Amino acid sequence: MDRVNRRIELPAPPAEVWSALTEGISEWFGAEADLRPERGSRATFRWPDGRERGAVVEAVEPERLLTFRWLPFERVSGGGTAMVGPGRVELAIAPSGRATVLSVTEWVAAPAREAEGALG
Amino acid sequence: MTPDRSAEVFAALSDPTRRRLLDHLSRRGPASATELTDVVPISRQAVAKHLAVLEEAGLVAGERSGRERRFRLTPAPMSEAMSWMAAVGADWDERLDALRRHLRRR
Numbered sequence: 001m002d003r004v005n006r007r008i009e010l011p012a013p014p015a016e017v018w019s020a021l022t023e024g025i026s027e028w029f030g031a032e033a034d035l036r037p038e039r040g041s042r043a044t045f046r047w048p049d050g051r052e053r054g055a056v057v058e059a060v061e062p063e064r065l066l067t068f069r070w071l072p073f074e075r076v077s078g079g080g081t082a083m084v085g086p087g088r089v090e091l092a093i094a095p096s097g098r099a100t101v102l103s104v105t106e107w108v109a110a111p112a113r114e115a116e117g118a119l120g
Numbered sequence: 121m122t123p124d125r126s127a128e129v130f131a132a133l134s135d136p137t138r139r140r141l142l143d144h145l146s147r148r149g150p151a152s153a154t155e156l157t158d159v160v161p162i163s164r165q166a167v168a169k170h171l172a173v174l175e176e177a178g179l180v181a182g183e184r185s186g187r188e189r190r191f192r193l194t195p196a197p198m199s200e201a202m203s204w205m206a207a208v209g210a211d212w213d214e215r216l217d218a219l220r221r222h223l224r225r226r
Contacts, residue, residue: 028215
């Protein structure tokens, strides 16, 4: 109820998919993002409408898992800042024959154990 | 549409006792904390705490009526949260299409 799940098969091996999820993220995410696959690193996502949102990378297992947590505010076009809910995105990949299966989960609320001290 | 209330709404809905209380208010109309102790096997004080969480999330509204407040269901935040989830899902459908196209081109 508090999360969105999607699972698709992609026509490329895990190494290529991993590259697309990390260095190539701006090519498909719908926002320009300076994401680095390094635990603890910060990324900024900028949408074409001027909205900006920050994220912190939480888990990195090359060619297997990338997780990042949305920071609970976003910058809106016009320069203001709005508080938004916490959230988390998990991207898990696994080989499937010559293709790769990608499982995406986005939590719209922070999982219970993280609810306290979710900021920062 | 803003996502900022969704976290509170989902946290409020994550507890089965609170879901039971919402279900009762939905089917039977407004009730006080004392009346709701007939619905769930917990103390009046515990019911009052759950109602406070639901009120904070905007899912119920309390009105003074005699000695006790009576609570009624105000479900708009629930449908807002569900709409938000649908929007997040639609965003991912678009992204995954774009990712597939991006990988085909490489």
